[in-house]
Amino acid sequence: MTFTRRDFTRLGAMGLAAQFVPKLGAQDAQAKTGYAVIGLGRIADHFLRGVLDTTNSRITALVSGHRDKAERIAVQYNVPSSSIYSYENFDEIAHNKSVDAVYVALPNSMHAEYTIRAAKAEKHVLCEKPMSTTVADAEAMIAACKAANVKLMIAYRCHYEPMNLLAVQLIRDGNLGQVQAIESSFGFNIARGEWRLNKQLAGGGPLFDVGIYSLNACRYLTREEPQHISAFASTTDDDGRFYQVEENVSWTMKFPSGVVASCNTSYGTNMEGYYRVYGSKGWLEMRPAFNYEGQHLRADFAGTQLDIPGATHDPSHFQAQADHLSHCIQNNSEPKSPGEEGLRDMRHIAAIYRSAGIAI
Amino acid sequence: MTFTRRDFTRLGAMGLAAQFVPKLGAQDAQAKTGYAVIGLGRIADHFLRGVLDTTNSRITALVSGHRDKAERIAVQYNVPSSSIYSYENFDEIAHNKSVDAVYVALPNSMHAEYTIRAAKAEKHVLCEKPMSTTVADAEAMIAACKAANVKLMIAYRCHYEPMNLLAVQLIRDGNLGQVQAIESSFGFNIARGEWRLNKQLAGGGPLFDVGIYSLNACRYLTREEPQHISAFASTTDDDGRFYQVEENVSWTMKFPSGVVASCNTSYGTNMEGYYRVYGSKGWLEMRPAFNYEGQHLRADFAGTQLDIPGATHDPSHFQAQADHLSHCIQNNSEPKSPGEEGLRDMRHIAAIYRSAGIAI
Numbered sequence: 001m002t003f004t005r006r007d008f009t010r011l012g013a014m015g016l017a018a019q020f021v022p023k024l025g026a027q028d029a030q031a032k033t034g035y036a037v038i039g040l041g042r043i044a045d046h047f048l049r050g051v052l053d054t055t056n057s058r059i060t061a062l063v064s065g066h067r068d069k070a071e072r073i074a075v076q077y078n079v080p081s082s083s084i085y086s087y088e089n090f091d092e093i094a095h096n097k098s099v100d101a102v103y104v105a106l107p108n109s110m111h112a113e114y115t116i117r118a119a120k121a122e123k124h125v126l127c128e129k130p131m132s133t134t135v136a137d138a139e140a141m142i143a144a145c146k147a148a149n150v151k152l153m154i155a156y157r158c159h160y161e162p163m164n165l166l167a168v169q170l171i172r173d174g175n176l177g178q179v180q181a182i183e184s185s186f187g188f189n190i191a192r193g194e195w196r197l198n199k200q201l202a203g204g205g206p207l208f209d210v211g212i213y214s215l216n217a218c219r220y221l222t223r224e225e226p227q228h229i230s231a232f233a234s235t236t237d238d239d240g241r242f243y244q245v246e247e248n249v250s251w252t253m254k255f256p257s258g259v260v261a262s263c264n265t266s267y268g269t270n271m272e273g274y275y276r277v278y279g280s281k282g283w284l285e286m287r288p289a290f291n292y293e294g295q296h297l298r299a300d301f302a303g304t305q306l307d308i309p310g311a312t313h314d315p316s317h318f319q320a321q322a323d324h325l326s327h328c329i330q331n332n333s334e335p336k337s338p339g340e341e342g343l344r345d346m347r348h349i350a351a352i353y354r355s356a357g358i359a360i
Numbered sequence: 361m362t363f364t365r366r367d368f369t370r371l372g373a374m375g376l377a378a379q380f381v382p383k384l385g386a387q388d389a390q391a392k393t394g395y396a397v398i399g400l401g402r403i404a405d406h407f408l409r410g411v412l413d414t415t416n417s418r419i420t421a422l423v424s425g426h427r428d429k430a431e432r433i434a435v436q437y438n439v440p441s442s443s444i445y446s447y448e449n450f451d452e453i454a455h456n457k458s459v460d461a462v463y464v465a466l467p468n469s470m471h472a473e474y475t476i477r478a479a480k481a482e483k484h485v486l487c488e489k490p491m492s493t494t495v496a497d498a499e500a501m502i503a504a505c506k507a508a509n510v511k512l513m514i515a516y517r518c519h520y521e522p523m524n525l526l527a528v529q530l531i532r533d534g535n536l537g538q539v540q541a542i543e544s545s546f547g548f549n550i551a552r553g554e555w556r557l558n559k560q561l562a563g564g565g566p567l568f569d570v571g572i573y574s575l576n577a578c579r580y581l582t583r584e585e586p587q588h589i590s591a592f593a594s595t596t597d598d599d600g601r602f603y604q605v606e607e608n609v610s611w612t613m614k615f616p617s618g619v620v621a622s623c624n625t626s627y628g629t630n631m632e633g634y635y636r637v638y639g640s641k642g643w644l645e646m647r648p649a650f651n652y653e654g655q656h657l658r659a660d661f662a663g664t665q666l667d668i669p670g671a672t673h674d675p676s677h678f679q680a681q682a683d684h685l686s687h688c689i690q691n692n693s694e695p696k697s698p699g700e701e702g703l704r705d706m707r708h709i710a711a712i713y714r715s716a717g718i719a720i
Contacts, residue, residue: 177598178596178598178628180594180607180608180628181608181624181626181629181631183545183624185541185543185638189640230590230591230592230715231590232588232590232613233620234540234614234618235618236538247540247618248540248620249620250614250621252591252592252610253592254592254594254610257596258596258608259594259596260592260593260594260608262543262622264543264622264638266540266541268538268540268640269540269639269640269643271638278629278630278631279629280596280629283629
């Protein structure tokens with residue numbers, strides 16, 4: 001891909017970005033893939049709406065500890081009452097033929113249990129990031145899905161988001177020359193009482209929750225695995241929120257090609273999720289990079305300036321994810337972000353915490 | 361300082377920024393402080409022009425290995441031919457009563473020698489950053505100036521630049537709340553053949569030359585010294601420029617208050633020098649932060665948005681530095697950026713290189 005125009009119009013950009021949306025094959029005649037949504041929190045709402053926008057997926061069951069809430073959502077999405085499960089009777093989902101796959105949208109530490117139980121029920125799994133809270137859990141999840149011959153996909157939205165895919169392609173095509181360094185941050189000022197502050201549920205602090213976007217981005221932007229990792233964590237804790245998990249993590253990675261990357265994450269300050277890639281021929285910045293919508297790419301390399309506001313809108317990232325997994329299920333192909341991709345992040349996260357002196 | 365207006369006008373900003381320009385006392389009746397400029401490269405040209413803009417300083421001597429060049433510049437600045445020195449006869453400057461101070465603008469590794477020779481000649485010293493290439497040299501420079509009872513100031517432009525001072529004041533006044541993290545980078549794609557690529561002259565790579573701005577900024581923004589430092593260096597070296605010094609350094613610092621900072625520097629890619637400070641109540645970014653002119657501050661905290669293009673213009677930073685040292689000399693006060701400030705950076709730079717496994 002080569003850019004000859006100095007100004008890259010919004011219209012042209014949208015056309016270009018559209019090239020990178022994962023392509024679906026011709027729609028199969030068979031029934032839409034049916035999803036059970038496990039955990040009905042905020043992110044599940046995005047997924048539910050995303051599935052509505054697909055042509056190959058539908059919501060066929062809900063799993064929740066709050067029957068009332070589940071009943072309300074079931075009406076909205078045409079899910080029969082008989083397909084509402086609690087955490088206790090979840091395993092009965094094995095007998096529900098309308099359910100092909102589950103979407104695990106629970107607190108981090110419950111991802112492993114419900115992925116493994118879903119696999120045992122012979123359901124495919126779309127699991128939110130972070131895949132798990134330990135490397136051992138991630139390995140067990142992969143093994144369980146393999147043993148049950150079901151697909152396991154980790155919900156890395158950005159792998160299916162056209163602006164991020166455009167950034168990857170621009171770099172891959174050499175527009176930045178030799179990449180030298182990457183900066184990326186993502187954080188927010190967390191509200192008191194969130195489950196994310198509970199270590200037993202969350203596994204750790206902002207690194208698991210939002211820092212993982214920066215880690216994953218450095219990997220998909222370079223298409224390399226970090227060889228060396230160094231990290232500091234800190235808690236300034238001005239108001240007693242952080243008695244279980246860390247407030248800030250700052251880490252640096254060195255990749256085999258020599259690319260160095262520095263990343264920050266925090267629960268104590270709002271950090272707009274972004275990345276900036278510096279190469280010998282210029283730079284590229286996506287800001288915001290990780291939000292549910294509004295990705296915006298700016299770049300300046302070899303005489304070309306780009307300023308491309310993305311055309312994506314919430315819940316299009318969730319639609320793209322569901323589209324992709326359903327396509328994989330219907331065509332027996334492997335997801336682009338399988339369990340092994342989640343496991344790689346888990347290993348790096350463990351290395352970051354180890355370097356920062358934090359036990360997870 | 362409290363901001364109540366959502367829009368901070370350029371006019372208002374300039375007025376505000378002007379408050380932070382180092383204040384001179386009433387102009388002394390005594391003669392202007394006379395400077396000998398040692399090394400007539402690019403940065404010396406900025407200093408020469410900056411001194412012209414002062415009311416308390418003048419150029420009274422030049423020191424160069426290129427007599428022809430020195431003669432041309434001497435005519436421009438009304439320096440008599442008899443006040444042009446070579447590196448060989450430099451020590452004779454002791455007898456030149458028109459010279460009160462020297463400005464050391466030589467390659468890094470020569471800073472120590474000429475600072476010490478100037479001190480022995482009983483001249484005050486304004487020395488470019490980095491102060492030296494080793495901690496031992498920095499200590500020797502301080503000792504020599506103390507022994508000779510002359511002032512030693514390190515040319516940290518940003519300590520005298522109103523926009524950087526405004527950023528410091530905004531943070532100090534608590535506008536960002538508890539500072540959590542800082543990002544800062546500065547780098548450029550170096551031309552083949554620059555003396556900066558020669559380790560014997562430069563001491564090291566981009567960390568000494570431009571990374572030091574990010575290091576120093578993290579210190580003046582927090583008013584703390586880093587307690588822990590971790591670093592990676594790398595050389596991708598796509599074209600054989602980096603056989604003596606490193607191409608990239610990425611380092612992380614943890615400060616006593618819990619602030620974490622991540623910084624990058626490079627000779628292999630253009631990194632606009634900037635910093636971004638994240639606090640519990642909002643953020644502040646200076647971009648560019650370290651250029652000779654054009655500082656631009658943006659911030660968003662507690663309902664206040666700032667977008668303040670600075671009013672400084674090249675060579676105003678150099679003027680402010682000369683103004684300050686001359687004022688200190690004329691009033692026998694201590695410079696705001698004494699040798700001890702340079703020594704602190706040298707110790708941190710040594711720690712960064714040590715962590716990155718690079719011998720300096």
